[in-house]
Amino acid sequence: MGVTIKEVAKAAGVAPSTVSRVIADNPRISPATKKRVRKAMKELGYHPNVNARSLVRSSTQAIGVVMPSSADKALQNPFFPEVLRGISTVAHDLEYSLLLSTGETEEEILEGVQRMVHGNRVDGVILLYSRLKDKVMEFLHEQNFPFVIVGKPNENIDTISHVDNDNIRASKEITEHLIGLGHHRIGFIGGSKDLAVTVDRITGYEQALNQAGLPVKKEYRVHTEFLKSGGRKAVHELFSLEEPPTGLVISDDLMSIGVINMLEEFGLYVPEDVSIVSFNNVYMAEVTRPPLTTVDINIYDLGAQACKCLVEKIQNKNEPAKRIIVPFEIKHRMSTQQWKRETSKRA
Known part of the structure; x- marks a missing residue:
């Protein structure tokens, strides 16, 4: 049987009701008494009952x-x-x-x-x-x-x-980076189409293509899971096309690693044959080969x-709804380069 409030009260030299008030962090209890009661709780190995604590504080914490x-x-x-x-x-x-x-x-x-x-x-x-x-x-x-x-x-x-x-702006800027390097055939690999983040990143990607006067091709868009296996699946689809992309916007760094691995099985390399940009800037983005150009979403x-x-x-309870936008930053690394058709294996 566990230690009871009465045992804690006896050890601390206070009433059981005082122990309950210390558990509830009642401001009327002096710091010295709180310290003494908490010391007794620790020495006896007493842990407050979560449900009972909720009733006292109207909070589960x-x-x-x-x-x-x-x-x-x-x-x-x-x-x-x-x-x-x-x-x-x-x-x-x-x-x-x-x-x-x-x-x-x-x-x-x-x-x-x-x-x-x-x-x-x-x-x-x-x-x-x-x-x-x-x-x-x-x-x-x-x-x-x-x-x-x-x-x-x-x-x-x-x-x-x-x-x-601001996923729309982030996706537009990272797509513009590929366009600025001379890529005109740019694919998009994203998560499920029912995720808001996917919708926003597709929107930014298409805005960049439209602004540059480049076609938005349905066959250049693949939706899969935010996993390494998802990236591998996407490569199968995109690089079986008669005219595959030369650049890829990928919604997740983990997907990107799967993409890099599968491209090598196709005899293609990043960035020599395909430039890729990504999102998240997780720890592996900097150490993968090549290191990923990616959007750090913090x-x-x-x-x-x-x-x-x-x-x-x-x-x-009356706190108004908030919209907090965390800034992003593009980390330029080595997974992109100028598109040089004459030196590519797919020229």
Whole structure:
């Protein structure tokens, strides 16, 4: 049987009600008494009951973090550990714990979120994705439950707090980099078409092509998973075309690594035969061969800002919805070069 509040009270020389108030961080309890009670709790190995603490404080001091898929799949991509690092750093500083929710399907993810909300397991939720017509986002919005999206909501953009980059501008600028190097046949490899980030990056890519007077070819666009295997699949499609691209805009660094590996199987090399640009600037982008020219979206800051924004909403129910745009920066490395038709193997 675990240690009880009465035992802690006896060891600290206070009433059990005082121990409860210390657990609730009641401002009326003096710092000296709090220190003495917490010392007794630590020595006796007492851990407050989360449910009981919630009743006292009307707070779980916990934040739910919702992944877009199963942890096994999502955590293969360095984006998610890095955004979680930003969230957890701020959560720790503000004395919140994290509850991670995943699922193989949208229904499983929704069920997990419903359990968190209806079971009073968390004070608020961070969604690590933004999907078109997302049932989870609709549920949270209908429940008027505090939540923040890392990404851009497709609907109710003015009433849902979200933390994002200007993905349209970022994609336009990185595509213009390839155009400036003389590439006229530029492909796009992105994630699912129901993800807001994919829609925005396609928009920026097409804006750059249209502005340069270049054709927007449907066959140059491939949608696949944000995994290395997704990049390999995309190469099969694009480089089986009669006139394949000479440059690629790829929505994720992990995809890019798969692209580089598969291109070599086709006898093509980056950047000699194909120039590629990417997004995220995860740790592997700088050490892969060749190092990737990529958009640094400041993943850590996306997570940190999302957590700060959510805690503000939790602590003040009247906090207005916010749109926080985290700046991006293009990191120019060695995965692109001037297109020289006469020296290419595909000339």
